[in-house]
Amino acid sequence: MSGKGRLNTWRTLTLILALTLIFSFSLAAAEDKESGTLNVALASEPGTLDMALSTGVAASIPARHVFEGLLAFDKDYKPQPMLLSSWELSEDGKTATFHLREGVKFHSGEEMVAEDVVASLNRWGEYGLTNSALWTRVEEVTEIDDYTVEMTLSEPFAPLTTYLANIYGGPRIVPAEIAREAGGEPIDPENYVGTGPYKFVEWKAGDYISLERFNNYSNPPTAPSGFAGRKLAYFESIKFSMVSEAGARVSGVKAGNYDYATKIPTDMIATIEGSASTDPVITDHPPIYPIMLINTQTGVLADATMRQAVQAALDMDSIMAAGYGNPTFWTLDGAYFAEGIRWRTLAGAEAYDQADVAKAKELADEAGYDGEPIDIIVAIDMTAQYNQSLVVRNQLRQAGFNAQLETFDKATFFQRRNDRENAEWELAFSFYSTTPDPSLVLMLNEDYPGWWDTPEIDNLKKELNTTTNFEERYGVWEEIRTLWYEQVPAIKFGDAYQLHVRGETLKGYGTEEQPVMVSPYFWNTWKE
Template identity: 35%
Template sequence: MVMRKHLAVLLVLAVILFSSVVACAEGQYGGSLRIATTTSPPTLDTMANTHTATREIGMNIYETIVAFNGNYEVVPMLAESWDISDDGLVYTFHLREGVPFHNGDIMEAEDVKASVERYIAVSPMNDNLEILEEIKVLDKHTVQMTISRSSGAFLSNLAQPKSLLGIMPKEVAEGAEARHVDIVGTGPYKLDEWIPDRHTKLSRFEDYVPFEGVPASGFAGKKVAYIDELYYIPVPEAGSRVAGLETGEYDFADFLPGMDVPYLKEQEQLVVEDLMPYTWVVVYLNHSEGSIFNNKTLRQAVQAGIDHEEIMIVSSDDSGRLDPGMYFNEQVWHSDAGAEFYNQNDPEKAKRLMEEAGYNGEEIVLLTNTDYDYMYKAGIVLERQLTELGFNVNMKVLDWPGQLDVRADLSQWDLSFSSHSTRFDPVENNNYFFPSTTFFGYDNPQMADALRRAADHTLVEDRYAAYEEAQAIFYEDVAMLKLYDLGIWQGWQDHVKGYEPWYMLYFVNVWLDK
């Protein structure tokens, strides 16, 4: 009898322990997460822009018809399945039923149709859907899309996060200008408050319906909003992000300076990891008619003369690598095409090309910002390198939103810093290189032709060959200046559980153990 009592007690304890472990593994509900970011989003309209700050917040609010998982594969999301006609021209999407929007409406096919039409009207990446000939509502839960030619990139275009085709209610999609659109999606978090330069507050959407048809991975599968509230707080000063993380003012901090990482790693209450690759650092050249860099030879002079390695060492905080690829070497699309033009560090060649181009001391306006420390530091080095080559450089240092405002006026700049985050499919770069969508005046028919062929092919090997051709043109024509691949240091309190560095800030399926 005593033995039975002991066994009963042990069994109860085992059940309690097992339940505790399962609960911990599945996550705990509650609490607020304070996230120190580098900048405030210029807008929360994910369709109308490609800015990282907008995307990082918007991915919690909006969901797409299909989504990328952690292996860069397109899988179901709001569409639970789809059919493709034998000729590859007709896609029929079968939508999930009973999926609510944040305003209480239930998502239907008309909402999907209106959202796609709005995307085509306002997205800077709308060229990716130029092959879409017709979109029809077959019934409440079925949408049919017909494209003009077969494409290996069509599903990727619907899933890409850069200029997110988030599904919103029809009345929102049809009734608002891009800058004033109501922020209403189907995602696990909803917008509570946005005060630019102060914070963006999201709260759990209690009626969220997760999709469990595929494993949780990347932006796909079951999403759980464990945390009650997410506060995205712009903290442009890196030292303030470090101090706030150390004191516990912030639960999470992005873009930590490499010089502070060894010390932060010694703090028992903190977790610090490197997210590599995160982005590649780029300098846009103004190709517009009348701009000084409308001269290809002068663009080649800049490309020949700069020292990428010095720029990387100074600005990357020990989280950079040199690589000529327009796509990261972790991806199937990586190529070394054009590598002979990358990191030449040949001042004499640059000076010869400057003379050949007829450069005569004209002012070169270089834009950078203080919100992204690596862009600011890289700008200082690039300004010095160009000055030493003989260029008359005027570097303007702004905040990130201010830089974007100036960049929108092609008469105000010649070179401008930015970065390119992971491209899940190479078509995500197309908007930079088509005259109808580029913002810096680029126009090269050979590049456009290569990119169109790459998007149209359905076999990966054929697409790769075309993209390799495009990358060779990228370097020969000096479409942009790729400087280096950048990882970033991220840190969080050890009570933040379930966070996995991947692509960008994303706090779905993350919980607080405190």
């Protein structure tokens, strides 16, 4: 063997050795991260894990570990392929072709194919909660071959991928027979079969939901980023316990019974920071939006000038402080979308936080207001909203309005609020997660309580949905926000952040690639 040949052999051997060492270290590191059971304390029990029929935060947390969509949001809330290898849109923007990743297994062991995707999308289209703007434009979803699905639209729909990646209420892919059997009812827990890194094991009513690692999980090839990319399931199992008492959730994390707990009252941050075994988690990426809906169709606030009068009377500082206390957890913000979201605009925001009683009275006089009652409704078990409603009532009274407050439990509140035929309210309090696209903002839906339905907004909505260029769409959104402040279909008070708590042994959470998102996720995390 020549000297050169020996050198090459040595180089090859060295390379193999180096690769072996790197692989061994990687394996060792992965083994180090192998963890037993992750215990998570949820503040409330989900209604169902079937995300086609739920937009609840509590449901989304366990559900995102079990079910996956065609696309998922990365850390910047941009849709990225999840169950897809790629997708493309035709030149006229009316045909979307989705190429599925091959070899993706359901928890039942069967491979996910186009038939499952078509059935899941059709079910979501027919019954899903967040489909309307998209589905009115979908003409057909067809199976081209086992790994290709085509969606035909009647007209281009710019936020198509955003709808498909939506965290709350977006379509998740389940086996075709399960989608067809469930129809418009929530999928039975026995049929919770998804493609996620964890599979459903048990839901003990009012007690816990348990998941276990899915060993045949097919990871996407991309790097982890937010809800998208590679998902390494280090935990053998995850147990989501329902712990309604906030003090018990915090004590539980301190004592090591739980590794993570959601929705902690913000005044407990000192307790959490003061303990060596707990760390606070502030979910400010993005915040939630406390909003007061206004009945634009019936009652004294059907007049837009009266709604402007209400808007002029409000002092947002006091309202946000009443709802969220410690200023670490809220910010005044006249834009709909918070800082860092590409749709953010302050168009029209000069009408935000006026606290101008004289102007409010003037506008009310102009509208011919004569002391008719303004009924405010709120769910007493939504504490922040209830606290805010008390302040709003007082501010409106000071501005000369006959504001009356009625409180209900959540179920009654929703029924009252949704009853358009017999709407007996003028103002209703709620809060909303951010949406990844303006077309998903619920107040723009004419069927959503508040029932904002004017020719001006109707035209702008059509433009927003059919324009494909981002800059143009952004311009339309600016116009919508300006109109919003003029017609006042709802009033956003500000941005609010939630406090969660995690045990200090939980690692890999809140990294640059996987920042704290709107609600937690536990792949690529482990316990020490």
